[in-house]
Amino acid sequence: xxxxxxxxxxxxxxxxxxxxxxxxxxxxxxxxxxxxxxxxxxxxxxxxxxxxxxxxxxxxxxxxxxxxxxxxxxxxxxxxxxxxxxxxxxxxxxxxxxxxxxxxxxxxxxxxxxxxxxxxxxxxxxxxxxxxxxxxxxxxxxxxxxxxxxxxxxxxxxxxxxxxxxxxxxxxxxxxxxxxxxxxxxxxxxxxxxxxxxxxxxxxxxxxxxxxxxxxxxxxxxxxxxxxxxxxxxxxxxxxxxxxxxxxxxxxxxxxxxxxxxxxxxxxxxxxxxxxxxxxxxx
Amino acid sequence: xxxxxxxxxxxxxxxxxxxxxxxxxxxxxxxxxxxxxxxxxxxxxxxxxxxxxxxxxxxxxxxxxxxxxxxxxxxxxxxxxxxxxxxxxxxxxxxxxxxxxxxxxxxxxxxxxxxxxxxxxxxxxxxxxxxxxxxxxxxxxxxxxxxxxxxxxxxxxxxxxxxxxxxxxxxxxxxxxxxxxxxxxxxxxxxxxxxxxxxxxxxxxxxxxxxxxxxxxxxxxxxxxxxxxxxxxxxxxxxxxxxxxxxxxxxxxxxx
Numbered sequence: 001x002x003x004x005x006x007x008x009x010x011x012x013x014x015x016x017x018x019x020x021x022x023x024x025x026x027x028x029x030x031x032x033x034x035x036x037x038x039x040x041x042x043x044x045x046x047x048x049x050x051x052x053x054x055x056x057x058x059x060x061x062x063x064x065x066x067x068x069x070x071x072x073x074x075x076x077x078x079x080x081x082x083x084x085x086x087x088x089x090x091x092x093x094x095x096x097x098x099x100x101x102x103x104x105x106x107x108x109x110x111x112x113x114x115x116x117x118x119x120x121x122x123x124x125x126x127x128x129x130x131x132x133x134x135x136x137x138x139x140x141x142x143x144x145x146x147x148x149x150x151x152x153x154x155x156x157x158x159x160x161x162x163x164x165x166x167x168x169x170x171x172x173x174x175x176x177x178x179x180x181x182x183x184x185x186x187x188x189x190x191x192x193x194x195x196x197x198x199x200x201x202x203x204x205x206x207x208x209x210x211x212x213x214x215x216x217x218x219x220x221x222x223x224x225x226x227x228x229x230x231x232x233x234x235x236x237x238x239x240x241x242x243x244x245x246x247x248x249x250x251x252x253x254x255x256x257x258x259x260x261x262x263x264x265x266x267x268x269x270x271x272x273x274x275x276x277x278x279x280x281x282x283x
Numbered sequence: 284x285x286x287x288x289x290x291x292x293x294x295x296x297x298x299x300x301x302x303x304x305x306x307x308x309x310x311x312x313x314x315x316x317x318x319x320x321x322x323x324x325x326x327x328x329x330x331x332x333x334x335x336x337x338x339x340x341x342x343x344x345x346x347x348x349x350x351x352x353x354x355x356x357x358x359x360x361x362x363x364x365x366x367x368x369x370x371x372x373x374x375x376x377x378x379x380x381x382x383x384x385x386x387x388x389x390x391x392x393x394x395x396x397x398x399x400x401x402x403x404x405x406x407x408x409x410x411x412x413x414x415x416x417x418x419x420x421x422x423x424x425x426x427x428x429x430x431x432x433x434x435x436x437x438x439x440x441x442x443x444x445x446x447x448x449x450x451x452x453x454x455x456x457x458x459x460x461x462x463x464x465x466x467x468x469x470x471x472x473x474x475x476x477x478x479x480x481x482x483x484x485x486x487x488x489x490x491x492x493x494x495x496x497x498x499x500x501x502x503x504x505x506x507x508x509x510x511x512x513x514x515x516x517x518x519x520x521x522x523x524x525x526x527x528x529x530x531x532x533x534x535x536x537x538x539x
Contacts, residue, residue: 011373011402011450013359038399046387122382123400124359124374277362281298 028126036129043137058145062100066092084215084247087156093149094241095212101142108134109182110189110199117283131182164243173236177261180268187275190283232257287333288371288484295328295365326352327508339485341499341516343523348505350488354454375450381441386430393429401448411447419443446473456488492520
């Protein structure tokens with residue numbers, strides 16, 4: 001009933017409780033995938049056509065930040081055992097780029113419903129779309145920034161093993177995690193506005209609390225290794241890096257991270273569906 | 284008779300009177316809404332309604348009697364707290380008409396964005412594009428960001444786009460009060476044009492008896508969140524006028 005027969009157009013809905021389960025919601029999002037694509041393209045267009053440097057920013061920002069950290073931790077401070085993290089600039093970038101996606105997508109999706117309040121109030125597309133579009137647009141920017149990492153890999157020519165094939169799995173896990181958190185935060189922020197501020201602080205803490213800049217395999221950190229098992233980002237970063245830094249990989253950490261990620265994804269969908277009615281009234 | 288294109292079954296929606304009420308996150312997550320508070324009110328409750336394809340319905344009622352809430356429920360931009368709303372075809376909502384337009388994007392980009400949000404393909408929009416632009420009379424500002432438009436231009440462009448969406452259900456909420464007279468007349472002609480096919484279902488909210496009887500055949504009169512009257516548009520308008528007059532007399536009496 002949700003599809004009109006004419007020229008594949010979509011339309012119609014029911015609020016019948018037996019028709020609004022997660023599968024129906026997912027199918028509705030799928031029906032609107034073309035519109036999702038339009039929104040993502042629009043975001044990228046604004047991102048790349050409105051600034052003078054356009055695409056260069058995508059590459060420059062993580063590159064400059066990584067160079068700063070590279071300088072601090074190879075010239076100013078001792079980094080710990082370099083076996084785990086050499087070449088350090090490759091180690092840095094392979095953690096920074098996925099982190100940038102996480103950071104941008106979380107802060108973006110937290111505001112995704114509030115920022116589009118007018119749109120949400122006037123169009124009946126599945127509300128999940130507003131969150132997904134932010135995560136996907138930032139994901140595209142992540143992919144566009146990869147040439148920086150590839151350039152440094154070509155320069156340092158580190159040994160690359162077959163487990164580099166886990167890379168797409170890591171990408172998918174991060175996406176799942178972002179969708180879960182994004183749906184949760186976007187909906188809760190509409191009802192409790194200061195969540196936005198809390199999220200910004202947590203993101204900063206999480207940056208240092210995740211093995212982006214450093215390896216977990218360092219004497220001092222090993223005592224609190226359990227913390228990195230709780231933090232799913234650590235496991236996902238392991239998986240991103242395993243092709244070049246196999247010593248970083250901890251099978252248990254990755255398995256726990258995957259379970260946590262799926263759990264957060266499910267909770268996110270559940271919370272969003274539960275709060276949707278309230279969101280529409282408050283927005 | 285066919286399956287109704289719109290049906291409301293025992294529908295109710297509840298708002299909180301008190302804006303600053305404290306919200307419990309735990310309640311929100313566990314129950315989907317905060318535990319019932321004293322300050323809640325129901326602009327709309329126990330409403331049943333069936334609409335057949337091609338009906339043209341005029342909605343009347345004083346301010347705050349649930350007219351806009353009814354349209355929002357049908358547009359799917361509000362969800363009921365009780366009962367079920369079922370809409371079997373696509374809806375072109377002319378409520379908060381400029382809402383779906385993005386200030387940063389140009390008029391041209393907005394035409395494509397909004398039409399695509401309503402499921403039109405690029406090819407379909409290409410086909411309609413010239414007509415949309417001509418109707419809206421903003422041709423020379425096609426590449427100007429929408430936020431720089433005057434409010435009159437915004438409404439003109441928005442009406443031109445939304446009225447071309449080819450959706451089988453059209454919701455109009457007093458938007459036509461905006462814009463100059465010449466453009467308003469064009470809009471009315473356009474609406475008549477859409478209705479001529481007989482396949483489009485129309486919901487019109489208006490305070491003008493003339494417009495209501497020009498476009499609508501069936502009337503719905505909302506009072507205190509209930510359907511006070513539902514029938515031929517002229518009877519409903521008459522009933523509404525009688526009620527309002529009495530009310531005004533009452534008010535006048537109480538003043539004395």
